[in-house]
Amino acid sequence: MAQIRVENLRKDFGAFNAVKSSSFTVEDGEFFMLLGPSGCGKTTTLRMMAGLELPTSGEIYIGGEEVGMKRASERDIAFVFQMFALYPHMNVRKNISYPLVSQGIARSEVDRRVAEVVRILQIESILDKPVGGLSGGDRQRVALGRAIVRQPKAFFMDEPLGALDAEFREHMAEELRALHDRMGATTVYVTHDQLEAMQMGDKIVVMNHGVIEQFGKPQQIYDWPATKFVAKFIGSPPMSFLEFEGAIDDGGNAVTIGVSRIEVPKSREGRKGALTLGVRPEHVHLSDEAGLRGRVAAVEYLGTTQIVTIETAHGEIKARTASSDAIRTDVPVGLEFDRRSLTLFDANSGIALVSEANEGVLTRG
Amino acid sequence: MSAHSVTEPSPASKWIAGILVGLYAVITLIPLIWIISTSFKSGPDSISYPPKVVFEPTLEGYVNLFTTQSRPSAEDLAKLPAPTTWYDKITRERGMIISGPSRFGQRFLNSVIIGFGSTFLSIFLGTLAAFAFSRFKVPLKDDLLFFILSTRMMPPIAVAIPIYLMFRQLGLSDTHLGMILLYTAVNLSLSVWLLKGFIDEIPREYEEAALIDGYTRFQAFYKVVLPQAATGIASTAIFCLIFAWNEYAFAVLLTSGNAQTAPPFIPTILSVGGGIDWPAVAAAATLFLLPVIIFTVLLRKHLLRGITFGAVRK
Numbered sequence: 001m002a003q004i005r006v007e008n009l010r011k012d013f014g015a016f017n018a019v020k021s022s023s024f025t026v027e028d029g030e031f032f033m034l035l036g037p038s039g040c041g042k043t044t045t046l047r048m049m050a051g052l053e054l055p056t057s058g059e060i061y062i063g064g065e066e067v068g069m070k071r072a073s074e075r076d077i078a079f080v081f082q083m084f085a086l087y088p089h090m091n092v093r094k095n096i097s098y099p100l101v102s103q104g105i106a107r108s109e110v111d112r113r114v115a116e117v118v119r120i121l122q123i124e125s126i127l128d129k130p131v132g133g134l135s136g137g138d139r140q141r142v143a144l145g146r147a148i149v150r151q152p153k154a155f156f157m158d159e160p161l162g163a164l165d166a167e168f169r170e171h172m173a174e175e176l177r178a179l180h181d182r183m184g185a186t187t188v189y190v191t192h193d194q195l196e197a198m199q200m201g202d203k204i205v206v207m208n209h210g211v212i213e214q215f216g217k218p219q220q221i222y223d224w225p226a227t228k229f230v231a232k233f234i235g236s237p238p239m240s241f242l243e244f245e246g247a248i249d250d251g252g253n254a255v256t257i258g259v260s261r262i263e264v265p266k267s268r269e270g271r272k273g274a275l276t277l278g279v280r281p282e283h284v285h286l287s288d289e290a291g292l293r294g295r296v297a298a299v300e301y302l303g304t305t306q307i308v309t310i311e312t313a314h315g316e317i318k319a320r321t322a323s324s325d326a327i328r329t330d331v332p333v334g335l336e337f338d339r340r341s342l343t344l345f346d347a348n349s350g351i352a353l354v355s356e357a358n359e360g361v362l363t364r365g
Numbered sequence: 366m367s368a369h370s371v372t373e374p375s376p377a378s379k380w381i382a383g384i385l386v387g388l389y390a391v392i393t394l395i396p397l398i399w400i401i402s403t404s405f406k407s408g409p410d411s412i413s414y415p416p417k418v419v420f421e422p423t424l425e426g427y428v429n430l431f432t433t434q435s436r437p438s439a440e441d442l443a444k445l446p447a448p449t450t451w452y453d454k455i456t457r458e459r460g461m462i463i464s465g466p467s468r469f470g471q472r473f474l475n476s477v478i479i480g481f482g483s484t485f486l487s488i489f490l491g492t493l494a495a496f497a498f499s500r501f502k503v504p505l506k507d508d509l510l511f512f513i514l515s516t517r518m519m520p521p522i523a524v525a526i527p528i529y530l531m532f533r534q535l536g537l538s539d540t541h542l543g544m545i546l547l548y549t550a551v552n553l554s555l556s557v558w559l560l561k562g563f564i565d566e567i568p569r570e571y572e573e574a575a576l577i578d579g580y581t582r583f584q585a586f587y588k589v590v591l592p593q594a595a596t597g598i599a600s601t602a603i604f605c606l607i608f609a610w611n612e613y614a615f616a617v618l619l620t621s622g623n624a625q626t627a628p629p630f631i632p633t634i635l636s637v638g639g640g641i642d643w644p645a646v647a648a649a650a651t652l653f654l655l656p657v658i659i660f661t662v663l664l665r666k667h668l669l670r671g672i673t674f675g676a677v678r679k
């Protein structure tokens with residue numbers, strides 16, 4: 001097992017810049033999520049870490065050793081591909097033992113280790129079947145088996161659940177996380193599904209257009225997004241924004257939106273001009289006395305809670321309230337926010353202003 | 366109008382299609398059946414008019430094909446001991462004796478060596494080249510591929526004279542090696558293009574998995590890619606073999622004895638002695654067809670899958 005450090009990693013495909021100067025650290029034994037929308041450079045980053053693609057510049061350290069220019073086979077890592085890439089002309093047992101055979105490990109040792117992996121994954125019954133006829137879940141298990149059997153320094157997985165149907169995906173996600181907890185192996189996991197990332201990850205890197213937007217624990221990223229992109233990408237529904245012209249002083253703890261004064265966490269920097277106030281739906285409360293007014297545009301019933309969409313002069317706000325609250329559309333309402341949970345962004349750069357609440361967790365790559 | 370599904374053809378059109386295909390099969394097979402049946406006829410039966418459909422089969426044609434014979438005088442014939450082998454008997458019945466083997470066997474062997482040798486070489490080189498074109502960043506890839514294909518754009522025989530002179534200089538005239546190299550050169554463009562298509566269809570992840578699993582690039586190629594490409598290799602091999610096996614023009618020009626293949630040799634049977642020995646000619650044609658048919662039947666499963674390869678995604 002090992003720590004993985006990525007420093008100023010960059011990849012160009014011809015004139016196209018797929019990954020721009022990424023830096024992050026995966027601690028030993030961590031389940032690490034690489035999250036971002038399709039095409040943002042997650043796969044490229046992972047492939048560089050695995051040695052399937054050469055970086056244009058930057059360094060990759062696995063267990064303290066710089067491996068950027070080393071062959072994949074010399075990095076002692078395992079890779080689980082999105083489409084599994086099981087060797088189609090071999091049966092399950094051969095697929096799992098194949099990585100060991102290349103290392104010239106003795107037959108009896110190979111058998112012992114395959115048996116152990118098979119027991120962990122509970123795939124005894126399919127051991128001698130060809131991989132062609134297997135179900136998605138079984139293919140997934142065989143692919144995991146092929147990775148585990150090597151006992152590598154780290155596991156790299158590229159959207160390993162992407163090919164499964166929704167129902168089964170949840171089940172496999174739990175299985176995967178349980179497996180990780182038991183083995184404690186450093187794992188880097190690529191996904192575009194923010195729920196999956198929040199649910200499974202110890203730590204998350206959020207990428208967009210080849211840039212690392214934020215890097216931290218799931219809760220930190222959810223509560224204190226470093227950019228408007230992260231705020232919008234994470235959470236369902238995502239963070240709501242109020243756009244306004246205003247100012248805040250270094251040490252200030254309120255902004256004025258229209259005519260209403262809204263308290264925010266104490267700012268650590270001053271800013272004047274186009275600003276954005278971000279608020280999560282669970283931190284919005286409907287109140288008739290509040291100064292900030294809006295009109296209910298829609299109500300979406302979700303069982304125990306409901307999502308209320310409110311239109312204001314500064315943008316649309318979504319609020320999560322108990323389903324028992326009787327809310328009718330087209331009525332005017334007042335809005336109140338939990339003061340300690342708000343984030344201010346520079347509207348043009350999209351970067352969060354530092355406040356006493358988020359100063360400890362804003363790490364950008 | 367009876368209702369039928371949009372994708373499933375109606376019974377009537379299935380019948381019509383079946384009859385047309387059957388008719389086509391009969392038409393194309395008649396010459397083949399005619400040749401094969403003629404090879405088992407006796408000399409008189411083969412030229413009888415009207416043609417005999419039912420006849421007494423004999424191996425006379427095959428015996429004549431593989432032997433040279435002479436006609437001794439009646440009293441010499443009477444003095445000879447009784448024939449011991451079946452082919453001696455067949456010959457003796459016609460008042461002839463076998464004086465030695467003909468050159469057909471050796472010509473046939475030449476065809477086998479040159480046909481299969483050049484097929485093997487075309488596939489071997491073609492697979493490696495196709496893999497490189499498919500997987501690596503080759504400088505000027507598109508231009509190179511076009512250049513390779515362009516060697517097919519003129520009929521090969523157009524360069525017969527330069528090749529003839531070149532072969533003479535290099536001492537390759539009338540050698541097996543020369544013919545193998547020549548047919549390989551002609552087939553290579555086809556094999557590179559076909560095989561590149563097949564290898565393009567194999568997901569790279571298979572090799573990448575093998576690379577990560579500790580195999581070298583070449584091990585990944587022959588342990589993972591090659592088994593996946595078997596289908597494409599089989600169908601490409603059949604195309605290459607058919608060309609090399611049937612090639613006539615270069616064979617006439619560049620071979621005369623040592624490395625002469627069957628195609629230029631068979632017509633020479635026509636002009637032996639007086640009348641044309643049709644059963645022997647038909648026997649030669651039948652035997653000549655056999656290796657390609659056997660090869661194709663052996664690889665048939667791959668061939669069918671190969672031809673429909675791109676159309677069906679797994």
Ligand SMILES: Nc1ncnc2c1ncn2[C@@H]1O[C@H](COP(=O)(O)OP(=O)(O)O)[C@@H](O)[C@H]1O
Pocket residue numbers: 013016018036037038039040041042043044045
């Ligand atoms: N081999 C390549 N050549 C050129 N462009 C590539 C190559 N691989 C990926 N890209 C481009 O790089 C960008 C990032 O791709 P990728 O890392 O696969 O994204 P993700 O996995 O986040 O969806 C995409 O715009 C993609 O088109």
Ligand SMILES: [Mg+2]
Pocket residue numbers: 039042043044158
């Ligand atoms: Mg990807």
